[in-house]
Amino acid sequence: MQNEKNEVVVVDNYFTGSKDNLKQWFGHPRFELIRHDVTEPLLIEVDQIYHLACPASPIFYKHNPVKTIKTNVIGTLNMLGLAKRVGARILLTSTSEVYGDPLVHPQDESYWGNVNPIGVRSCYDEGKRVAETLMFDYHRQHGIEIRIARIFNTYGPRMNIDDGRVVSNFIAQAIRNEPLTVQAPGTQTRSFCYVSDMVDGLIRLMEGNNTGPINIGNPGEFTMLELAENVKELINPEVKIIHVENTPDDPRQRKPVISKAKEVLGWEPTIKLREGLPRMEEDFRKRLGIPRKE
Numbered sequence: 120m121q122n123e124k125n126e127v128v129v130v131d132n133y134f135t136g137s138k139d140n141l142k143q144w145f146g147h148p149r150f151e152l153i154r155h156d157v158t159e160p161l162l163i164e165v166d167q168i169y170h171l172a173c174p175a176s177p178i179f180y181k182h183n184p185v186k187t188i189k190t191n192v193i194g195t196l197n198m199l200g201l202a203k204r205v206g207a208r209i210l211l212t213s214t215s216e217v218y219g220d221p222l223v224h225p226q227d228e229s230y231w232g233n234v235n236p237i238g239v240r241s242c243y244d245e246g247k248r249v250a251e252t253l254m255f256d257y258h259r260q261h262g263i264e265i266r267i268a269r270i271f272n273t274y275g276p277r278m279n280i281d282d283g284r285v286v287s288n289f290i291a292q293a294i295r296n297e298p299l300t301v302q303a304p305g306t307q308t309r310s311f312c313y314v315s316d317m318v319d320g321l322i323r324l325m326e327g328n329n330t331g332p333i334n335i336g337n338p339g340e341f342t343m344l345e346l347a348e349n350v351k352e353l354i355n356p357e358v359k360i361i362h363v364e365n366t367p368d369d370p371r372q373r374k375p376v377i378s379k380a381k382e383v384l385g386w387e388p389t390i391k392l393r394e395g396l397p398r399m400e401e402d403f404r405k406r407l408g409i410p411r412k413e
């Protein structure tokens with residue numbers, strides 16, 4: 120992909136994205152950036168569409184839930200309309216949240232999930248579920264080439280420092296010497312995937328022959344308390360860990376089965392949490408202007 124000389128058009132409304140992350144490409148002859156919101160139709164000519172649009176952090180997607188569902192429903196319809204008009208292949212980044220608060224553990228792609236249809240997370244969970252349905256209906260009805268990835272909690276350099284997801288929160292808190300806020304009960308689990316592994320998985324999925332859905336996530340499973348302890352040990356042994364209230368419908372456990380990704384894409388994650396955290400720390404320290412004390 121890197122040396123394929125593709126032309127890349129990035130479309131962003133900057134609700135959670137930042138131009139700063141793209142500035143290294145400004146002026147490149149095969150790069151183009153459009154300020155656009157996918158809830159409006161987009162008329163361009165492309166061969167492939169990576170449909171990644173939607174805030175992914177719970178605090179951002181719950182901030183304007185109606186907009187979140189519009190992005191997932193109208194935005195996905197617009198991107199599928201574009202794919203249909205120009206005959207492009209389209210990849211949707213769906214989510215492990217389609218499994219809701221899972222009653223099956225770990226989760227494989229055949230599990231239909233346990234999702235609250237009327238809760239505060241539903242705009243995202245149900246939104247992504249409808250987006251998956253739309254993808255398959257366009258595939259069956261119009262023969263569109265589709266790819267669906269179910270992404271598990273992903274982290275890495277260049278993430279918004281105030282994104283609100285747990286890894287970025289803990290790292291920023293540890294660097295600023297603020298207490299790490301473990302939301303109750305602290306025994307809930309997540310599996311954290313490093314960004315470069317995720318990108319590799321998405322490209323393999325786009326270039327391969329399988330429609331998915333395919334889980335792309337790191338099967339290493341940690342409680343939030345364990346994550347906090349790892350961040351404390353690696354980044355700031357002095358920092359305090361405190362317990363704070365949680366928000367409704369927080370899934371109690373989450374871990375991907377990745378045998379399909381291994382078999383179909385030849386993909387498996389290469390970066391373990393304890394390798395990924397220091398890389399993200401380095402990037403956050405640079406951006407916050409707080410060097411490590413030796």
Ligand SMILES: O=c1ccn([C@@H]2O[C@H](COP(=O)(O)OP(=O)(O)O[C@H]3OC[C@@H](O)[C@H](O)[C@H]3O)[C@@H](O)[C@H]2O)c(=O)[nH]1
Pocket residue numbers: 174175176177213214215216270271272273283284285286288289300301302303307309343365366369370
């Ligand atoms: O400061 C914090 C933030 C979060 N948490 C906890 O950390 C856990 C993970 O929460 P996050 O906000 O990082 O996000 P979640 O894992 O719930 O969902 C995420 O993962 C799947 C992705 O597809 C979604 O984009 C995203 O919603 C939750 O149990 C939450 O209660 C803390 O303990 N402290």
